[in-house]
Amino acid sequence: MHGIPAAKEIVEAALASAEKEGRTVKSIEVEMGPDSRLDAEELELCFDVASQDTALEDIKLKITLKPGLVECLDCGKSEEKTMVDRIPICPACYSPNLKINGIGIVIKDIELK
Numbered sequence: 001m002h003g004i005p006a007a008k009e010i011v012e013a014a015l016a017s018a019e020k021e022g023r024t025v026k027s028i029e030v031e032m033g034p035d036s037r038l039d040a041e042e043l044e045l046c047f048d049v050a051s052q053d054t055a056l057e058d059i060k061l062k063i064t065l066k067p068g069l070v071e072c073l074d075c076g077k078s079e080e081k082t083m084v085d086r087i088p089i090c091p092a093c094y095s096p097n098l099k100i101n102g103i104g105i106v107i108k109d110i111e112l113k
């Protein structure tokens with residue numbers, strides 16, 4: 001699954017921050033945009049897999065979607081999107097030549113308890 005490496009990074013970052021403070025993780029907030037090439041459900045699913053058998057097993061991700069502008073470099077069509085396909089193509093001219101202006105996955109907050 002494509003989102004697993006991203007989910008593992010979130011798990012590792014959260015565990016490291018909890019360990020540093022000698023506390024446990026209460027919640028994790030992430031923002032995701034079109035450059036993640038994932039939708040929120042896919043990220044949640046991958047997070048569930050990546051957090052299995054860790055202290056984060058029962059934690060749910062709080063995901064905020066951040067749209068970004070996806071521009072076609074061939075026909076100039078641009079669209080605000082929160083996610084794009086893994087291999088994105090322009091809906092108007094089917095060109096794969098797209099510029100994606102937006103974030104991937106950013107960890108906003110790791111709340112400890």
Ligand SMILES: [Zn+2]
Nearest residue numbers: 072075090093
């Ligand atoms: Zn186009």
